């Protein structure tokens with residue numbers, strides 16, 4: 001197996017007529033990385049992947065694979081293999097013929113192809129099923145065949161376009177681990193597309209979060225989750241409580257925001273905005289439900305909010321408590337299920353506090369629409 | 371009676387009428403092939419015979435016509451299937467705004483009358499030959515005036531459009547992602563076409579080929595202009611109809627109908643048999659262990675096919691030994707007797723008339739029996755149908771003996787012997 005090579009997008013624009021599908025994308029993907037593009041439907045993920053695999057040329061900018069400019073090089077000449085959103089298995093070919101198609105077009109003998117196909121079938125735990133047709137396999141099995149078919153081409157870069165979206169939850173979770181395992185085994189670069197943030201966070205070394213053709217943030221999962229760069233990322237990845245207001249005070253990487261309804265609140269400025277924000281700017285502060293906890297009211301700490309308990313939801317591993325702050329501000333708090341009961345508090349006014357290190361503030365912007 | 375049962379009866383009546391309208395002519399035509407009467411007819415039924423098949427197989431014009439029809443059919447299949455396939459693929463590639471215009475353009479030949487296509491093909495290639503100055507007698511000149519070449523081109527000009535319609539229907543179900551997947555896996559465009567698109571199109575190519583062959587085989591309008599000095603089955607038949615038809619045409623029709631039925635049944639049998647095997651393979655049905663052989667079970671088409679083949683084979687078998695001579699002789703005898711009877715009646719009438727005339731005086735308008743054929747040229751004279759020695763001499767003989775008495779010689783022993 002070849003080891004992974006780097007993929008770089010330099011200032012890539014992709015337009016369909018007047019419509020800009022991808023705007024000024026700059027991405028550096030290290031060789032051997034598992035890299036994900038995460039974004040809502042229609043944000044241009046597939047479009048970027050098609051530009052990498054060679055099905056469309058960027059309107060502007062360059063795509064480099066292993067440092068080589070790919071301009072003018074067709075999809076059949078690039079060291080990439082794409083797993084399509086709909087898999088695109090060849091319906092009239094048997095499974096083993098599907099898997100070894102790349103060898104067939106390269107002129108390998110039927111015997112060699114069969115041998116390699118059987119090896120790959122073993123790897124994807126479908127031994128002995130080579131003579132079936134794709135229509136005779138289950139969704140998860142087809143999935144694995146598509147992966148085997150792509151791997152059979154010995155690509156340097158494997159591109160996966162939402163390959164798990166058609167599967168049910170259990171199988172999806174299983175396939176996630178399996179994909180990650182395969183990636184570590186073969187050691188090639190994976191570029192993975194998904195609109196499922198759980199998938200992106202669990203599998204990836206790095207994630208690019210996209211919104212309507214623009215890449216908002218590229219970082220590892222932790223940073224994306226803990227230090228979102230934009231309100232869109234903060235609200236798209238995981239759940240978040242948002243407080244709007246104006247910056248009232250800045251000291252280094254920390255800022256105080258005077259929120260519209262919940263008073264003064266302290267938080268960390270997101271790293272990319274440190275030094276760029278000014279007092280009086282419109283800002284948003286985000287704090288995750290699991291970062292909130294019950295505590296003493298202490299307005300001086302600027303990390304407490306008082307709110308009334310509306311209701312709670314039991315989710316097995318955790319409770320979700322829905323609170324209403326001053327002026328009807330909705331706040332969600334998540335608590336691990338340790339056997340405690342909260343019923344007594346319904347309708348009561350509580351004080352909720354957080355650690356300022358777990359809250360981020362950034363310039364106001366568009367949220368991901370729910 | 372309830373409304374429901376009335377509707378049912380009406381429906382059955384309708385179906386009966388519809389199918390007899392559809393199949394009646396074919397049945398009648400097939401029957402005429404086995405009647406020994408020289409003009410295709412069912413009634414009066416003369417003799418059951420295979421002689422028209424003999425006539426057919428010995429007709430060198432028809433044989434030649436079939437030969438060229440097949441050659442032209444194959445040429446047309448090759449040309450129009452490839453043109454239709456190319457046109458339909460282009461349709462999926464052209465710029466969306468131009469697509470409907472392109473479609474109309476490509477479909478247009480279907481709407482142009484075949485006669486116009488025929489004449490314009492003829493004229494165009496003749497002019498084209500002039501234009502590129504293909505010298506008289508040169509190979510190109512020969513080609514541009516060659517009936518087979520022109521007919522294949524002329525027919526393909528609209529049959530290709532039919533083929534394209536078949537292909538477009540199939541292509542609409544093709545996922546272009548498959549071609550992309552093939553390219554992505556390193557296939558060249560040619561390989562992607564050959565290994566992905568072509569296998570997908572194979573059923574459509576098969577049906578378009580059959581369609582093209584049949585359309586070519588039965589074409590007359592265009593062919594009659596472009597065929598020049600060759601002949602196809604349709605032009606031969608057209609000529610025959612003009613010159614007088616005989617049941618060998620019915621025999622040909624019968625053969626074609628039987629071939630169609632057997633092919634259709636064969637295809638259906640094959641399809642059902644495959645479906646059954648598939649079901650067995652997927653474990654949805656059990657391999658049956660009935661007393662019938664496997665491919666017959668649950669397959670009415672196969673059973674009918676076996677029966678039809680059996681009938682055809684036994685017909686061919688009996689045709690070798692069966693001879694309708696006896697029957698024909700009887701029919702001939704019966705016919706002669708009838709003719710003689712008619713003549714006697716005529717004589718009787720005439721004697722009665724003469725007797726009354728002798729009272730009134732001579733009648734110059736007495737019809738001459740020789741003129742009886744009238745303006746139809748004797749087409750409907752039963753004597754003409756048999757082409758046997760005519761019974762005419764009797765008439766003058768009757769004229770010679772005007773005085774055989776009041777009963778017109780009915781009792782003349784000579785008359786009895788003549789029969």
Ligand SMILES: Nc1ncnc2c1ncn2[C@@H]1O[C@H](COP(=O)(O)OP(=O)(O)OP(=O)(O)O)[C@@H](O)[C@H]1O
Pocket residue numbers: 016019021039040041042043044045046047048085195
């Ligand atoms: N060939 C095309 N012509 C015109 N517009 C296109 C074309 N392909 C994609 N687009 C547009 O570009 C945008 C991005 O499409 P893309 O397929 O990349 O979305 P995506 O992020 O993959 O979405 P999903 O998660 O639903 O697959 C969409 O608004 C789409 O309408």
Ligand SMILES: [Mg+2]
Pocket residue numbers: 045046047085161
């Ligand atoms: Mg997509």
